[in-house]
Amino acid sequence: MKKLLGNQVIGLVFRLVLAFVMLYAGGIKLFEPHGARDAILAYRVFPPEVAPVLGYLLPLLEVALGIFLLIGLFTRLAALVTALLMIGFMAGIISVWVRGYSIDCGCFGGGGDIDPAGRNSRYTVELIRDSAFTLMGFWLYRWPKTKFALEHN
Numbered sequence: 001m002k003k004l005l006g007n008q009v010i011g012l013v014f015r016l017v018l019a020f021v022m023l024y025a026g027g028i029k030l031f032e033p034h035g036a037r038d039a040i041l042a043y044r045v046f047p048p049e050v051a052p053v054l055g056y057l058l059p060l061l062e063v064a065l066g067i068f069l070l071i072g073l074f075t076r077l078a079a080l081v082t083a084l085l086m087i088g089f090m091a092g093i094i095s096v097w098v099r100g101y102s103i104d105c106g107c108f109g110g111g112g113d114i115d116p117a118g119r120n121s122r123y124t125v126e127l128i129r130d131s132a133f134t135l136m137g138f139w140l141y142r143w144p145k146t147k148f149a150l151e152h153n
Helices: 008-030 037-043 051-071 075-098 119-142
Strands: none
Touching (some): 008 119
16 A cells, blocks of 8 residues: 555656646636636626636636646645645535536536536536546645656655
């Protein structure tokens, strides 16, 4: 078990997976006409006036985190922010699920209200996926030293 904990190859895999996820998710939203605004509005958590600002800032944050994770710079901080962001995304998904809304999470572009068919299984898959990403982020926070990283902790 000790050979697995803190293993630099496992850390590299987690770092690259999270980098790809963040770069892909943020990159897609950067090139959408309204960024992530429609997805943020669908959650019905923030005031509508805040959604356009968050809709552009969130993808920029995701891309920045993805770049840091990809090159292995500020890995501990980038991993922690990524894990906390995933927890925030999961809280949003749980919130709309409990309130009975059916939305596209907007995680990888799109977003907004959709047909309620399959809502429970869709939300379950999204929560499992984001939980895995959260665990990867916390792993990297605990053991940020990975192969092929610019920084050597």
